Amino acid sequence: MKKILKIIIIFSLLIMSGCWDRKELNELAILTGLAIDKEDDEYKVTAQVLNPGEIAGKAQSTRVAVSTYEATGKSVFEALRALTITSPRKLYLSHLKLVVLGEELATQGIGQSLDFLSRDHELRTDFFILISKENDASSILKILTPIDKIPTSKIFDSIESSEENWAPTKGVHLHDLIAKLSSESDNPVLTGVYVEGDIDFGGSVENVERINSPSVISLDYLGIFKEDKLVGWLNKNESKAFNYIMDNVKNTVGVEKCEGGNVTLEIYETNTEVKVVEDNGLPKITVKVESDVSIGEVRCKENILGEEKLKELAEKLDKQTREVLNEGLITAKELQTDIFGFGEQIRKQNPKLWNKVKENWNEEGFVHLDVQIESHYNIRRTGTIKESFQWKASGD
Amino acid sequence: MIGSSKEKISQKQLTSMIILFTIGSAILFIPSFLANVAKQDAWISAIVATVLGLFTVLFYSKLYKLYPKKSYFECATFILGKWIGGAVILITYIYFFILSSLILWDLGEFLKTQVLVQTPIQVILILFMLTVIYTVRLGIENVGRTSEVFLPWVLGLFLLMCVFLIWSLEKGNLLPYLEKGVMPVLHGSYYLLSFPYLELIIFLMITPYVNKETKVQKSFLQGTLVAGGLLITTTFLCILVLGADVTARNTFPVYVLGKMVSVGEFLERLEIIIAIIWFLSIYFKLAIVFYVLVASLSDFVKAKDYRPITLPLGMLLVVMSPIMFTSTMQVASFDKEVFFPLTYIVGFFLPLIVYIAGKIKHKKRGI
Numbered sequence: 067m068k069k070i071l072k073i074i075i076i077f078s079l080l081i082m083s084g085c086w087d088r089k090e091l092n093e094l095a096i097l098t099g100l101a102i103d104k105e106d107d108e109y110k111v112t113a114q115v116l117n118p119g120e121i122a123g124k125a126q127s128t129r130v131a132v133s134t135y136e137a138t139g140k141s142v143f144e145a146l147r148a149l150t151i152t153s154p155r156k157l158y159l160s161h162l163k164l165v166v167l168g169e170e171l172a173t174q175g176i177g178q179s180l181d182f183l184s185r186d187h188e189l190r191t192d193f194f195i196l197i198s199k200e201n202d203a204s205s206i207l208k209i210l211t212p213i214d215k216i217p218t219s220k221i222f223d224s225i226e227s228s229e230e231n232w233a234p235t236k237g238v239h240l241h242d243l244i245a246k247l248s249s250e251s252d253n254p255v256l257t258g259v260y261v262e263g264d265i266d267f268g269g270s271v272e273n274v275e276r277i278n279s280p281s282v283i284s285l286d287y288l289g290i291f292k293e294d295k296l297v298g299w300l301n302k303n304e305s306k307a308f309n310y311i312m313d314n315v316k317n318t319v320g321v322e323k324c325e326g327g328n329v330t331l332e333i334y335e336t337n338t339e340v341k342v343v344e345d346n347g348l349p350k351i352t353v354k355v356e357s358d359v360s361i362g363e364v365r366c367k368e369n370i371l372g373e374e375k376l377k378e379l380a381e382k383l384d385k386q387t388r389e390v391l392n393e394g395l396i397t398a399k400e401l402q403t404d405i406f407g408f409g410e411q412i413r414k415q416n417p418k419l420w421n422k423v424k425e426n427w428n429e430e431g432f433v434h435l436d437v438q439i440e441s442h443y444n445i446r447r448t449g450t451i452k453e454s455f456q457w458k459a460s461g462d
Numbered sequence: 463m464i465g466s467s468k469e470k471i472s473q474k475q476l477t478s479m480i481i482l483f484t485i486g487s488a489i490l491f492i493p494s495f496l497a498n499v500a501k502q503d504a505w506i507s508a509i510v511a512t513v514l515g516l517f518t519v520l521f522y523s524k525l526y527k528l529y530p531k532k533s534y535f536e537c538a539t540f541i542l543g544k545w546i547g548g549a550v551i552l553i554t555y556i557y558f559f560i561l562s563s564l565i566l567w568d569l570g571e572f573l574k575t576q577v578l579v580q581t582p583i584q585v586i587l588i589l590f591m592l593t594v595i596y597t598v599r600l601g602i603e604n605v606g607r608t609s610e611v612f613l614p615w616v617l618g619l620f621l622l623m624c625v626f627l628i629w630s631l632e633k634g635n636l637l638p639y640l641e642k643g644v645m646p647v648l649h650g651s652y653y654l655l656s657f658p659y660l661e662l663i664i665f666l667m668i669t670p671y672v673n674k675e676t677k678v679q680k681s682f683l684q685g686t687l688v689a690g691g692l693l694i695t696t697t698f699l700c701i702l703v704l705g706a707d708v709t710a711r712n713t714f715p716v717y718v719l720g721k722m723v724s725v726g727e728f729l730e731r732l733e734i735i736i737a738i739i740w741f742l743s744i745y746f747k748l749a750i751v752f753y754v755l756v757a758s759l760s761d762f763v764k765a766k767d768y769r770p771i772t773l774p775l776g777m778l779l780v781v782m783s784p785i786m787f788t789s790t791m792q793v794a795s796f797d798k799e800v801f802f803p804l805t806y807i808v809g810f811f812l813p814l815i816v817y818i819a820g821k822i823k824h825k826k827r828g829i
Contacts, residue, residue, distance in 0.1 A: 085578060085581070086580060086581035086582075086585060087579060087581050184711075187576050187579060190721050190731070191721055191722065192721070192724065192730070241704065241705075244708065244711075245705050245707045245708060248707055413638060414634065414637035414638050415637065417638040417641045
């Protein structure tokens with residue numbers, strides 16, 4: 067009798083495994099992107115959901131790989147649940163790659179819409195947060211993209227690769243954003259994203275049937291915030307300045323004039339140090355940028371590879387960097403928001419001093435902050451060739 | 463000695479039980495507790511508390527040495543007499559009961575919020591309790607042996623986790639040191655010392671089983687040192703990877719830590735490793751507390767065997783736990799206002815009284 071009971075128990079282990087909270091794949095709508103807009107007092111949530119048959123199925127039809135659903139609600143959570151009316155299955159949030167916030171919502175303040183994203187258990191934290199520039203956030207999710215069938219995945223990869231190779235953008239994760247929002251000594255930035263071309267056309271399959279898609283999703287530069295409100299946009303140089311100061315630059319290019327054209331340099335390693343010193347009871351900040359560069363493209367008439375010439379070139383680069391960094395600094399000071407986290411640096415390096423100056427930091431302390439920028443370039447390599455063939459040709 | 467006197471625990475087994483017990487439920491909650499009060503200095507709090515914890519267990523092993531063959535409860539009645547000793551035992555027993563319900567609640571809370579959101583909490587609690595009851599029916603020797611088997615897994619997985627996190631460290635998160643002075647750090651240590659170090663008093667109930675008397679102190683110190691190291695490392699990693707702010711805001715920062723692991727874009731979503739570590743450690747913590755609960759109760763009623771009451775007491779726990787603890791917020795304030803002070807009384811003041819009285823008794827007899 068006991069033996070039989072044991073056998074039954076063991077067998078039931080085999081057939082009864084699984085769990086209460088199971089969610090079968092065919093019951094899920096996998097959410098890849100989420101757009102949040104504000105319409106009057108309500109949130110409009112747009113969800114981009116995978117169409118699994120089109121991604122993995124062998125017989126692919128002309129149907130699109132993703133679909134979007136929209137719903138409004140008094141909160142983000144409510145709107146997400148309201149989506150069940152239109153979406154065929156319950157949304158599964160764990161694979162979210164992208165959250166796009168509307169520009170209007172951003173100018174009114176993003177804080178309130180973020181709580182759900184950090185509270186819900188299904189959401190992970192590895193998605194990027196962007197601001198849609200000019201258009202509604204929802205339109206960003208309605209453009210089909212070539213190469214990558216899933217548009218959000220395309221944007222996600224774009225952010226990662228441009229962050230690696232091109233200085234003016236920055237991918238922001240939820241944790242960083244919330245940490246900056248809740249800190250009194252720091253303000254966040256978010257990368258902008260916009261649709262180039264016709265939005266309606268971008269949503270049709272025709273858009274990806276052409277070799278040169280008429281509507282594309284493109285990353286813009288950085289939108290800067292004061293507390294949780296969007297107060298302005300930086301241009302290319304200012305965005306670059308931001309990333310230099312924050313030591314986010316991994317690899318980028320810089321162009322410098324020379325006789326008869328210009329020379330482009332690949333900056334492959336940069337290191338920024340922000341130092342705080344106390345000067346007459348006021349903080350004084352030194353930003354020291356140290357970069358290793360190699361020559362990437364030469365369009366000059368004369369030979370610039372002599373030791374003296376290279377030194378000159380490096381000095382020119384130093385000057386240019388100082389100017390660019392100053393440009394970014396001035397814009398941020400005009401908008402009275404310390405996006406560089408200088409306040410945070412003061413707090414970290416000299417907490418006593420910070421306590422003295424923290425009152426009205428963005429409006430007063432930061433605006434009048436004395437920031438010294440130092441830059442030093444080391445030109446290390448010249449690429450695979452030494453002297454340019456152009457010099458031979460022009461020398462004849 | 464409570465329970466069956468035939469059982470024996472080796473020194474190694476005692477060490478691994480102490481390690482798993484100390485990690486117990488603490489590893490998931492402690493970084494958040496500490497970061498809440500001590501901010502980026504949470505790891506300093508952890509170090510201070512661990513040092514104090516080592517002194518505490520040193521004191522426990524001194525207490526053990528008074529009467530190595532007697533459990534803490536027997537010591538109390540023997541030294542303080544039937545009435546005062548009885549009072550000490552009663553308070554301590556109630557404390558152990560609350561502790562076990564709290565452990566059970568911790569587990570339910572974690573699973574219910576993070577993993578099995580739609581599963582009724584009773585199902586989780588009953589299944590877990592059944593496993594614990596089964597283990598305890600097999601005896602404390604068995605718990606010891608199993609802990610020896612599972613300890614390498616816990617340590618190994620933990621190490622793996624740490625290695626994967628190396629890529630995400632940001633040393634700037636540690637600055638500035640001691641921003642608000644020493645007080646917040648000590649405040650954090652106050653929490654950590656009571657949860658889990660002062661809970662180790664429960665081991666005085668099972669030390670009589672240890673086969674070598676002289677090795678108990680070594681076990682206590684080794685176990686606390688290893689577990690303390692793990693707790694310090696976890697807190698340190700939380701602050702380094704997540705920053706003080708995120709650590710403080712999350713209920714289970716260590717689980718979030720697991721979510722942060724991303725090595726080369728293919729080694730991701732490892733948070734369940736954290737859950738496994740935690741299941742194992744909390745299972746042992748509950749098994750040890752539950753064993754002491756049933757064994758000492760059966761001892762009190764002079765029953766020959768403690769096994770018959772495992773099932774009823776287990777049922778009681780499953781029922782009591784959701785009744786005693788109804789919400790996350792309630793438990794947070796219960797911990798702060800009732801449980802931590804109670805831990806100081808049960809884990810420090812009462813044993814101190816027993817110890818001093820015991821010493822006086824020894825002196826009177828001229829030993």
